[in-house]
Amino acid sequence: MALDRTILAFAGVMVLLSVALGYFVSPYWHLLTVFVSLNMIQSSFTGFCPAAMLFKKFGVKPGCAFD
Numbered sequence: 001m002a003l004d005r006t007i008l009a010f011a012g013v014m015v016l017l018s019v020a021l022g023y024f025v026s027p028y029w030h031l032l033t034v035f036v037s038l039n040m041i042q043s044s045f046t047g048f049c050p051a052a053m054l055f056k057k058f059g060v061k062p063g064c065a066f067d
């Protein structure tokens with residue numbers, strides 16, 4: 001799987017996880033959804049994504065998701 005698709009999948013999993021944790025454990029887990037969303041917005045403008053840097057270190061190859 002390419003890096004861009006990995007980032008999209010990771011963000012989706014984090015949002016679903018935080019919604020589930022917010023429902024079953026504590027509403028404060030919804031703050032994780034806010035954090036993930038804000039990170040996605042800032043990375044779309046700046047190109048800086050900490051998760052992408054981490055996945056690159058794990059050897060995920062870059063790709064183009066929307067060709």
